[in-house]
Amino acid sequence: MPEVANSGAMLHYQVWGEGPAVVFAHGAGGNQLSWWQQIPFFARSHRVLVFDHRGFGRSHCEEFHPREFVADLEAVLDAAGIERAALVCQSMGGWTGLPFALRHPGRVSGLVLACTPGGYHNADVQASTTALGERLQAAGLSHTPALGASFVRRRPDLRFLYDEIGGLNQVDLSAAARLFDPEVRLGPADVEKLDTPLLMLTGEEDLLFPPSVMRSVASELPGARLEQIPDTGHSIYFERPQLFNRLIDEFVTRHAA
Numbered sequence: 001m002p003e004v005a006n007s008g009a010m011l012h013y014q015v016w017g018e019g020p021a022v023v024f025a026h027g028a029g030g031n032q033l034s035w036w037q038q039i040p041f042f043a044r045s046h047r048v049l050v051f052d053h054r055g056f057g058r059s060h061c062e063e064f065h066p067r068e069f070v071a072d073l074e075a076v077l078d079a080a081g082i083e084r085a086a087l088v089c090q091s092m093g094g095w096t097g098l099p100f101a102l103r104h105p106g107r108v109s110g111l112v113l114a115c116t117p118g119g120y121h122n123a124d125v126q127a128s129t130t131a132l133g134e135r136l137q138a139a140g141l142s143h144t145p146a147l148g149a150s151f152v153r154r155r156p157d158l159r160f161l162y163d164e165i166g167g168l169n170q171v172d173l174s175a176a177a178r179l180f181d182p183e184v185r186l187g188p189a190d191v192e193k194l195d196t197p198l199l200m201l202t203g204e205e206d207l208l209f210p211p212s213v214m215r216s217v218a219s220e221l222p223g224a225r226l227e228q229i230p231d232t233g234h235s236i237y238f239e240r241p242q243l244f245n246r247l248i249d250e251f252v253t254r255h256a257a
Contacts, residue, residue, distance in 0.1 A: 017043030025093030031057030148233025
């Protein structure tokens with residue numbers, strides 16, 4: 001199992017297939033196993049890399065903090081011999097993808113931010129984050145807020161699988177609050193020179209980053225295109241994998257050259 005060390009962490013990653021490289025960065029509720037519905041699809045025509053963020057899955061760390069995410073991804077890409085790739089980022093993974101594209105634009109052929117502002121912070125993100133607890137309480141959830149209510153009703157089996165995958169992580173979900181530390185926030189001045197092709201996805205039922213928040217962020221990220229997916233929550237890749245794969249494949253293929 002390939003691993004690479006960086007800044008007090010041992011990062012686990014895996015690579016499949018041949019072709020233009022696509023990297024998948026998971027969210028706080030998952031790890032590289034979360035991409036079980038994407039890896040077989042994309043490995044037919046792409047070189048697919050998945051990795052466990054520090055403290056998730058089989059990656060260990062002395063300290064969890066998103067300030068290390070960009071350097072972690074750089075170490076993984078270098079170890080895998082990948083110079084340039086499309087980055088597909090779910091939720092927490094956006095805190096890896098967007099800052100990486102800003103610091104290393106030549107290494108990113110395209111960026112997908114799925115249900116994530118990617119660390120970009122404006123008044124709407126702040127207001128939504130402050131109201132998250134009230135929003136979740138009002139929803140009266142009996143399941144993880146990372147899955148849409150309609151999906152959980154349809155597929156209790158996959159809800160169980162989602163929870164089991166997340167149960168393999170070492171970092172407590174409370175650590176996700178560090179994603180909003182001021183030192184990792186991005187603002188208008190940070191993104192004004194962003195010229196990486198950018199696709200953003202939002203789920204109609206997403207309680208964590210609702211569509212209104214994603215529309216606000218998309219309006220302030222240069223060149224962003226936003227797609228809203230109906231009857232879907234925070235985890236489009238897991239809830240609607242065929243649609244997710246098609247949208248990503250079209251975007252990645254268009255910008256792979």
